[in-house]
Amino acid sequence: MRCGRSGRSQEQTMASKKALAMQPSKKICMTLLPQDIVELILLRLPVSTLLRCRGVCKQWDGIIRDPQFAMAHIQRAPRRPLFFFQRENLVHLLYPSEAILFDEAWSPPKWVVPVIEPDDFLCASCNGLICLYSDKSTIKIANLATGECMHLVKPVRNSKTDHFSYYSFGFHPVTKQYKVMHFLRDEHLHVGTSFSIIQVYTLGDEKWRDVRTPQALSLRCVERSGVVNVDGAMYWLTEDEESVWKHAVVTFDLSEELFQWLQLPAVDPANYVLRDPDQWLITEVDSNVSVSYYETGKLHIWTIDSKIEQSWSQKYNIRLSMLEVPGPHWICGDKIILHDFNKNLYFYELMGKNSEIESSKLVKQLRFSPRNNMQCFMFVKSLVRLDAFRKAGVVRRPKRREGWKLKKWEVWMDRLHRLENHCRSIHDMKHKIYENADKMGMEIKLDLQQTPDLDSSLRLINWLEYRRVLEILCVNLDNMHEVLTVMNNTTGAAHNKESHVADQGTSSSAVGISGS
Known part of the structure; x- marks a missing residue:
């Protein structure tokens, strides 16, 4: 037996040495x-x-x-929806700003995105980089995949009328330049509902530049429908009282920094009920600029075919019933993103140009109650390096929990800590139940759902996971309560039986004594 073991151990040693010897050669071959x-x-x-x-x-x-490799990788990487919920004061609790980035399987994550602070607002997403606005004197460009952040001084500091929707962010595929845009609000013209200057910052430059618009443009349209970046240009809606639709599309080329006006699709207005001009939205579908109009349970989506000829074609005609779409992006591949009045988020697969949303085929992803303000962006994880643009900005990884240290977030952090303690208490309670059951000679089965490791020293769970863990704890408590009830009943029955036997023995002794 010893010889056999020794032989096997020698063979195993030789095999492991052979495997180790092969590893360098594989690396060399690669x-x-x-x-x-x-x-x-x-x-x-x-x-x-x-x-x-x-x-x-x-x-x-x-x-x-290599930057060229990073761009080639972006072209192949899958695009996924990035949902952003801005900070809100709801149900006597201040909820932090958080991003929910779905994975390849269209499932939401559990953890807070590190580069997004609780007071940030998401302005735009481009090539895996996001533009974040806050109440601070800087805006932030961040890469969610690498964790890098670049802080840029705002073009206008301490402005009470500034807003996150006045900022956008885009990329030009020929010049390879990233540019941040700020729509500077006209303080005196049209009671602050317009802008005549766009402040532009090119990543890597030293300062912002002012670009004057050919005419005053509607800031209200930008606030409402947002801005999209397609093929090196920025697009947004503006008011146009002379057109049939009362709107037009403005395009701003990021290379030449020139403006162009695009008229909306030429269709018969008699076929549409033009009751509310605010129902116009601008978006991107299959890398093309698209506009949509919502009319009495229908969503009409047109895609531009030619900027020169200003020709459009209708991409989708969708019956939505009581559903709505989040802006500025709501179509990802063949899926449309929808939500209802109960704050349930759905995906629906579009089968053709004319689609009617069937409730039975809606795929529910999550319920974002009690949150209200939601945006949806298309996002791709990328290798774009921000340290290549160090010239004017400060590039660094965010300090751990920097924004969460503010006093206003103490209540939220306290809730997370209490949730951690509840998870540990239930874990300890489970072991005590098993120990007591073993002492009693009972066989029990606790059907408990697994909770994540909520070690607050590492990372925070997002508010979706917080709610999910709360639901799990409630179910686990109910299951343990049922087991404890059975154990108490069993213990009580055994105690009653022992008392009954003891009473019988006492009676028999009494009879025997009296009989003697």
């Missing part, structure tokens, strides 16, 4: 592959894997850090 082959392999890997690959070898590191 590094000796042609550059273009290695790039094709790395292009198919997710961002999280590529970030771990940095530093493995000089060849990989050089490829992954």
Whole structure:
């Protein structure tokens, strides 16, 4: 037997040495592959894997850090919806701003996005970078995948009339420049409902520049329907009293910084009930600029075919019933994003140009009650590096829980800490129940749902997960209560039986004594 064990152990040792000897050769083979082959392999890997690959070898590191590779990877990466809920004071509790980024399986995450502080507002998303506005004197450009942040001084400081919707962010694929735009509110003209200057900052420059618009434009339209970035230009709606639709599309080229007006689709107004001009929205569908009009339970979506000829084609004609769409993006691939008045969020697969939303085919994703203010952006995880634009901004990783230290968030943080304590208490209670059951000789089964590890020293759960964990705790408490009830009843029955036997023994003794 000893010889057999020794032989096997020697064979195992030899096999492990052989495996170790093979590993370097595999790495050498990988590094000796042609550059273009290695790039094709790395292009198919997710961002999280590529970030771990940095530093493995000089060849990989050089490829992954190359801006051209980052752009090529973006083209292949899947686009996913990013839902943003801004801070709100609801039900006597201040809720923080939070982003919910769905994964490839269209499932929401559990944890708070580190680069988003509780007082941030999301302005735009572009190539995996997001633009965040806060009450501070700076705005922030952040990469959610890498955790990098760039802080830029606002063009107008301490303005009481400034708003997060006045900022946008875009990219030009030819010049490779990222630009932040600020619509400067006219304080005296039209009672502050318009703007005549766009302040532009190019990432890497030293200061903001003023670009004057050909005429005063509607700031109210920008607030309501937002701005989209498509193929190197920014698009938004403005009021146009001379047109049939009372609206027009303004385009601002990010390279030449020139404006162009696009008339809305030429259709017969008799076919549409033009009751509310505020029902116009601008969005992006399949990388094309699109506008939509909501009319009595129907959503009409047009996509521009040619900016030169200003021709449009109708992309979708959707019957929504009692459902609504979040802005500025609500179509991702073949799915449309919807929500109802009960604050339930759904996805629905569009099968053709004319679609009628069937309630039985709605896929419910989450319920965002009690939150109200929701935006939806299309997002892609990327390797775009912000340290390439250090010239004017400060690039750093955010300090852990910097914004959560403010006094106004003490109540929310206290709730999270109490939730952690409740999870630990239920965990301890479960073990005590099993110990007592073992002492009593009982076999029990606790059907408890697993709760996540809520170690507050590492990261915070988001408010969706907070609500889910609360629901789990309630179910677990009910299950333990039922088990405890059974255990108490069993203990009580055993105690009554022992008391009954003891009473019988006492009676028999009494009879025997009297008989003697």
